[in-house]
Amino acid sequence: MQTRRRLFLQGSLALSLLVALPARLFAAAWPEAAFRTKSIEDALKELYGAGSPTPSSEVSLKAPEIAQDGRVVPVTVSTTLAGVQSISILVEKNPVPLVASFELAANAVPSVETRIKMGQTSTVLAVVKTASGLFSASKDVKVTIGGCGG
Amino acid sequence: MAERIKLRVKLKGDIAEVKSLMVHPMESGFRRNPDTGEYFPAHHIRQVTFEHNGKPVMTGQWGGGVSTDPFFGFSFKGAKAGDSLKVSWVDNQGESAELETKIQ
Numbered sequence: 001m002q003t004r005r006r007l008f009l010q011g012s013l014a015l016s017l018l019v020a021l022p023a024r025l026f027a028a029a030w031p032e033a034a035f036r037t038k039s040i041e042d043a044l045k046e047l048y049g050a051g052s053p054t055p056s057s058e059v060s061l062k063a064p065e066i067a068q069d070g071r072v073v074p075v076t077v078s079t080t081l082a083g084v085q086s087i088s089i090l091v092e093k094n095p096v097p098l099v100a101s102f103e104l105a106a107n108a109v110p111s112v113e114t115r116i117k118m119g120q121t122s123t124v125l126a127v128v129k130t131a132s133g134l135f136s137a138s139k140d141v142k143v144t145i146g147g148c149g150g
Numbered sequence: 151m152a153e154r155i156k157l158r159v160k161l162k163g164d165i166a167e168v169k170s171l172m173v174h175p176m177e178s179g180f181r182r183n184p185d186t187g188e189y190f191p192a193h194h195i196r197q198v199t200f201e202h203n204g205k206p207v208m209t210g211q212w213g214g215g216v217s218t219d220p221f222f223g224f225s226f227k228g229a230k231a232g233d234s235l236k237v238s239w240v241d242n243q244g245e246s247a248e249l250e251t252k253i254q
Binding site: 030031035071072073091094095096098099100101102103104105107108109111112113114115116117119 | 165176178180196197202205206207208209210211212213214215216217218220221222223224225226227228
């Protein structure tokens with residue numbers, strides 16, 4: 001009896017590992033908690049375990065000074081830092097500050113370009129994670145027409 | 151269903167320049183219906199994955215703050231003509247789409 005139960009337990013454990021493994025390997029789960037927080041600091045803590053990145057001239061954030069339409073604000077984040085693991089884009093005054101977070105394989109060029117929504121004039125923050133920590137660049141973007149209300 | 155991913159890859163040496171466009175409402179959940187005053191339920195892509203020859207090269211975790219019909223561009227090294235690039239996304243309502251292309 002004892003051994004059969006053991007066997008079953010081992011079997012089910014192995015099975016659950018097999019089921020869990022592919023998802024783990026190919027993509028980390030969507031960081032729900034990070035997308036629920038209302039502050040940049042909390043979002044970064046949820047994402048990276050640390051809330052305050054070091055501003056760095058090696059991180060570049062390209063965004064317009066004035067966004068005519070807050071629904072579509074073009075943003076490019078790039079960096080000359082080596083060994084980039086992740087890049088995140090956050091908007092301080094959005095209801096959910098975390099907009100997007102990217103995980104990069106070793107052969108990915110550390111530069112991402114996308115378009116984001118901004119509810120109002122706000123600071124946009126780009127955060128880059130390398131093995132040596134979190135680095136950031138920020139920019140104030142003036143929004144003429146907000147992109148979150150309606 | 152109409153095509154929900156548009157993908158363009160340009161090869162420059164061994165660097166592939168990827169430009170992609172997803173067709174998606176990207177409803178944040180913070181927008182009200184002007185007629186009823188009720189919030190439109192959140193409906194946005196959560197995760198988008200790019201795989202080069204079956205290996206993930208870039209994964210995006212997205213919230214409702216990414217613009218409607220999201221554009222996303224990036225580059226990666228080690229690409230050559232004939233390689234495969236696959237894009238797939240899943241949203242918060244369980245919808246998904248994928249597209250595979252050969253790099254030329």
